[in-house]
Amino acid sequence: xxxxxxxxxxxxxxxxxxxxxxxxxxxxxxxxxxxxxxxxxxxxxxxxxxxxxxxxxxxxxxxxxxxxxxxxxxxxxxxxxxxxxxxxxxxxxxxxxxxxxxxxxxxxxxxxxxxxxxxxxxxxxxxxxxxxxxxxxxxxxxxxxxxxxxxxxxxxxxxxxxxxxxxxxxxxxxxxxxxxxxxxxxxxxxxxxxxxxxxxxxxxxxxxxxxxxxxxxxxxxxxxxxxxxxxxxxxxxxxxxxxxxxx
Amino acid sequence: xxxxxxxxxxxxxxxxxxxxxxxxxxxxxxxxxxxxxxxxxxxxxxxxxxxxxxxxxxxxxxxxxxxxxxxxxxxxxxxxxxxxxxxxxxxxxxxxxxxxxxxxxxxxxxxxxxxxxxxxxxxxxxxxxxxxxxxxxxxxxxxxxxxxxxxxxxxxxxxxxxxxxxxxxxxxxxxxxxxxxxxxxxxxxxxxxxxxxxxxxxxxxxxxxxxxxxxxxxxxxxxxxxxxxxxxxxxxxxxxxxxxxxxxxxxxxxxxxxxxxxxxxxxxxxxxxxxxxxxxxxxxxxxxxxxxxxxxxxxxxxxxxxxxxxxxxxxxxxxxxxxxxxxxxxxxxxxxxxxxxxxxxxxxxxxxxx
Numbered sequence: 277x278x279x280x281x282x283x284x285x286x287x288x289x290x291x292x293x294x295x296x297x298x299x300x301x302x303x304x305x306x307x308x309x310x311x312x313x314x315x316x317x318x319x320x321x322x323x324x325x326x327x328x329x330x331x332x333x334x335x336x337x338x339x340x341x342x343x344x345x346x347x348x349x350x351x352x353x354x355x356x357x358x359x360x361x362x363x364x365x366x367x368x369x370x371x372x373x374x375x376x377x378x379x380x381x382x383x384x385x386x387x388x389x390x391x392x393x394x395x396x397x398x399x400x401x402x403x404x405x406x407x408x409x410x411x412x413x414x415x416x417x418x419x420x421x422x423x424x425x426x427x428x429x430x431x432x433x434x435x436x437x438x439x440x441x442x443x444x445x446x447x448x449x450x451x452x453x454x455x456x457x458x459x460x461x462x463x464x465x466x467x468x469x470x471x472x473x474x475x476x477x478x479x480x481x482x483x484x485x486x487x488x489x490x491x492x493x494x495x496x497x498x499x500x501x502x503x504x505x506x507x508x509x510x511x512x513x514x515x516x517x518x519x520x521x522x523x
Numbered sequence: 524x525x526x527x528x529x530x531x532x533x534x535x536x537x538x539x540x541x542x543x544x545x546x547x548x549x550x551x552x553x554x555x556x557x558x559x560x561x562x563x564x565x566x567x568x569x570x571x572x573x574x575x576x577x578x579x580x581x582x583x584x585x586x587x588x589x590x591x592x593x594x595x596x597x598x599x600x601x602x603x604x605x606x607x608x609x610x611x612x613x614x615x616x617x618x619x620x621x622x623x624x625x626x627x628x629x630x631x632x633x634x635x636x637x638x639x640x641x642x643x644x645x646x647x648x649x650x651x652x653x654x655x656x657x658x659x660x661x662x663x664x665x666x667x668x669x670x671x672x673x674x675x676x677x678x679x680x681x682x683x684x685x686x687x688x689x690x691x692x693x694x695x696x697x698x699x700x701x702x703x704x705x706x707x708x709x710x711x712x713x714x715x716x717x718x719x720x721x722x723x724x725x726x727x728x729x730x731x732x733x734x735x736x737x738x739x740x741x742x743x744x745x746x747x748x749x750x751x752x753x754x755x756x757x758x759x760x761x762x763x764x765x766x767x768x769x770x771x772x773x774x775x776x777x778x779x780x781x782x783x784x785x786x787x788x789x790x791x792x793x794x795x796x797x798x799x800x801x802x803x804x805x806x807x808x809x810x811x812x813x814x815x816x817x818x819x820x821x822x823x824x825x826x827x828x829x830x831x832x833x834x835x836x837x838x839x840x841x842x843x844x845x846x847x848x849x850x851x852x853x854x855x856x857x858x859x860x861x862x863x864x865x866x867x868x869x870x871x872x873x874x875x876x877x
Contacts, residue, residue, distance in 0.1 A: 327741065329741075348740075349737075349740045349741050350740045350741075350743050350744060350745060350746065353740070353741055353742055353743030354743040358741070358742065358743075359741060361738070361741075365735050365737070365738040365741075366734075366735070366738070367730065367731045367734035367735055367738065367739075368734050368735075369730060369733065369734045369801070370727070370730050370731070370734060371860070371861065374727055374730070377724065377727055378724065378727040378728055378730075378731045378739075378742075378744070379742050381743065382742070382743040382744055382745070383743070387745065387748055387749070387752065389724070390723060390724045390725040390728055390749070391720075391723050391724075391725050392723060392724065393719075393722055393723050394722070394723070394724065413863055414863055416860055416861060416862050416863075417861055417862070417863060418856075418861055420734075421861075434742070438742055438743065
């Protein structure tokens with residue numbers, strides 16, 4: 277299997293806080309990788325560094341072999357690397373279908389393409405994906421009026437609409453009704469299988485990440501603490517200590 | 524009769540009323556011409572402030588650029604601008620324009636005004652559209668004032684004494700009526716262009732920027748380019764409106780007519796908010812209500828007009844921030860297409876299978 281994302285010695289500090297210290301990891305194409313760690317361990321900072329929200333202090337990030345650590349957010353997104361946010365972000369004043377339509381990939385489109393009227397094929401794709409996450413009935417409602425969990429599902433559908441090569445999800449099940457969580461796991465797995473998207477998932481819910489991920493990285497205090505298959509991580513004493521606060 | 528046909532008839536009725544108005548109410552021609560221009564002001568402001576969420580107090584720059592560029596072109600095609608402006612409008616017998624020259628001047632001047640306004644927007648936009656929220660608002664406020672001051676000190680365009688656009692020859696007839704139809708044509712054109720624009724992905728893109736710009740960027744949208752383009756479109760139509768306004772008012776004062784931040788600059792914001800930010804008809808309705816209020820208060824509250832307008836601004840911003848169309852949308856969401864539907868058979872079968 278080829279490596280789609282390679283992070284080497286990623287380092288980032290905010291003032292005196294070392295959010296990420298020399299973190300190296302890689303994600304293989306088509307894989308579902310997990311990222312766990314206690315609160316404040318630097319998971320979201322690492323995500324933000326990868327997608328270009330803020331520059332790293334030092335280190336290298338390669339996506340499909342190309343160095344992306346000096347690129348801007350939109351440029352990285354157009355290369356097929358998309359993230360979702362921990363605090364769900366959707367376009368609240370627009371309907372669900374409109375949210376979907378404007379999320380379509382910008383990889384091959386220029387500014388002039390935006391002046392075309394909406395095309396039915398895209399609209400069908402949007403509706404199919406909304407059906408995929410169970411929001412078909414609410415497709416003409418303003419996205420801002422949806423519940424938090426539904427917004428989270430919409431954001432996921434928007435990410436799929438973008439047809440990314442790799443999708444980075446920041447806590448996809450946080451705030452979602454426990455009975456819905458299984459269907460979220462199911463949909464993430466199906467997204468990986470049906471659409472061939474590589475997933476990199478931050479998750480606090482151990483049950484979810486153990487079911488989902490094939491390979492897990494664990495951060496603590498801004499450093500990479502452990503990595504391995506889910507069962508190795510579950511039994512790793514350092515990981516258990518980190519979560520229980522022994523450190 | 525279906526919905527589309529009813530709408531078409533409605534549009535045609537409005538159009539007919541617009542065409543007939545100068546003959547029905549000849550005493551109000553210049554106010555009605557101004558109203559059409561106000562509709563353009565509000566529509567072009569709403570493109571940026573309402574649909575894109577960038578509260579600009581600097582759109583008046585494009586109005587002034589269009590106004591000066593048009594008038595200067597009208598003069599410059601036939602006379603020396605410097606000599607013309609040195610006469611301070613007193614050269615009416617020397618600098619005459621026959622009807623061919625007058626129309627030619629307008630035919631070149633209005634597009635030049637539009638183009639120059641658009642170029643100004645492209646230049647300023649690439650500088651200031653990186654700023655967001657209140658920073659952008661304050662910065663554009665400064666741009667408007669700076670532009671006024673520059674015009675105020677520029678001798679070639681008449682400086683603080685202002686500039687008088689060319690005198691219309693008698694063949695043009697009633698000047699207010701003449702420009703009424705220009706203004707109406709521009710307002711209708713602007714409306715139709717924006718209506719089309721909001722139905723494209725560009726419309727969705729600027730809405731996305733309004734709702735969450737960081738998200739739009741993280742989805743790969745070229746946000747800066749989109750924002751600058753929107754400002755250019757806004758400036759283009761506002762530039763033409765400026766050219767018409769200058770000729771309608773018959774005098775261009777750098778600070779009070781061209782770069783009139785405290786009046787036109789604020790009014791365009793107010794009209795859009797009053798009618799409903801981010802809706803297509805909102806700015807149109809807002810402009811009508813505002814112009815009627817302004818003219819009525821001018822008639823009945825002489826001396827207190829500005830106080831009444833100030834009070835209106837405060838009342839609208841505090842008690843009615845969503846505007847007329849915004850209020851209606853909250854009350855009757857289904858009318859605006861926001862509705863819940865039953866699951867499609869496809870979705871249901873997928874659910875069961877899944």
